Structures are given as C-alpha cells and as structure tokens.
Amino acid sequence: MALDADRNTIVTALDTTLPTAGLITLNGDRGALGPAAAALPSTIWSQLRRIHERLPRTTEQGRWREAAPDTGLESSTARWIAAGLPAPATEFDENIRKIICALETAEGPIRRADLPMLADPAIRAAVEITLARCGRTLISVGSHSWITGYPVAVASALARNQLGTLQPMERAVLALVLLHTVAIPRARGTHLDDTWASTHPVHMDTLIANRTIKRTAAVAALRGLRRAGFVATAKAGGYLPGPALLRLTPTQRNLLWEDLIVLGRPNGYMARRIREQRTTSA
16 A cells, blocks of 8 residues: 555545544545535644645656655645635634534434534524535434434535435335335334334345345445445344435435335326426426
C-alpha cells in the first residue's frame, strides 16, 4: 500500500467503520464525504488539511510521488481544499454543532428526552437552518424522537446523479424485505406504525422463494444493505428494515409506499393513478 498502512485496517475502515459513522458514502468504487463530515469541528478539518497535503500522490505516469514538506505548499503539486466555516464563536453555536453531530452520527432516532435542548424553539430553528445549509433536514420520528436526513430536493438530485444509490439486486432484495416486514403485516392489521420500523422479520428462505433471486446474490445484496443501514439483523434471526429508512422525510416515505404499490400490482388502478400523477408533476 502506498500509505504504508495495514491493508485489513484500511479495508475495514472503508467498508464498515467510516460508512457506519456517516463520514463517507460509497457508490460502487466511488467514495464521497458523508453527512456526518459536516458536523466535524474546525480544528479537525484543519488537521485533516495538513495530513491531506502530506499524503503521497500519483504522477501523470501513475507512479507515487512523495508529498512535499510543509514548506512545499507553494508548489504546483499541492491540492488545495476550500477553507471551512470559522470555529463557533459562542456557547450557543457550540451547542448547535454538538446537537447536529449527535443527530448525524446516531445509528437511529434520538429520543427527545435524551436531547432536551431541541425542545427549545430557538435552538430547534437554529439546528434546522444549519442543517439546511449542509443539504440536510431535521426529521421528527413519531412524537418522541428526532433524526436527520436529506430533504426531497437534495435526495432527488443525488438519485439523478447516481450518488449513494443502490444496485439493482440490492433494490430488489430491499423491496422484498419491506414487503414481508412492513407492507404485508400492515395489510393484515398487525403493523400500525407509519414509519418503516418493524418487528416482523423475514428469513432468507422467504426472500429466495422467488427463484429469479439466487441465494449467493441475495447474500451479497443483504451485505451491502446492512452496510448502508437499509437492513438490520433481528436478534431472533431474519432481517428487518434498517435505521437508514427512518431518515426518510414524510414525502419520501410516501413515495416509497407508492413504489411498493406499483411493484405489487403494476396494472392496478392505484398503480395507474400513481404513474399519471408522477408524469404530470415531472
């Protein structure tokens, strides 16, 4: 490795640690900074900039070149990063940053009792404004929890550019998980939650009952879905919707329900109405 670091450590960081923390997002072999990076303090960004400039880099011939020392920042090989926002000037600003960091890095929704500062309208408004500047939004989960996610406009733009989107097999397996863990129990009256949380796990044998999905393909898709937080493993066995689905806004949750309706009965009346409405609003 050009960084002289243990290969397994790097693979674990890129495959699990950093995506789970929300610090990076992966789309195939392409990576980008994740939403949690927006909540990093200015001091951390300053350190990262210094490290970034000291990393080895490739030349035009593909060979690795040693980074210039600190005095070499004036050379033409230096890669500049735009300066971030100034450090928080007041305790209020620092509290806003801490709240956003907690919300962005949490695996799931944070209860209001564990984040009582959000009960203050002024603080909540400041959090929403700061999140909006980062392309994020505050989402209320039920009546007692908060989490963050992408607003509809940003999510749509990311999807159009194929950033952070799922592979076809991952989408197919996720649809099956949602059908068996949420849609079917809801149709039977055993699931009343309007979110994608569920207590009705689905097992592998059920997922591969559709013979067009092979076990090896389903296992690989579930591995990617778990890594992205879209699927979780139930304690008693089987699979459940993951915490990432709780970061959907109400509009996005409704769009996902519509997708399942179209998938379940593509030629039905509701499916036709959904397609017509989407065509009209496009």
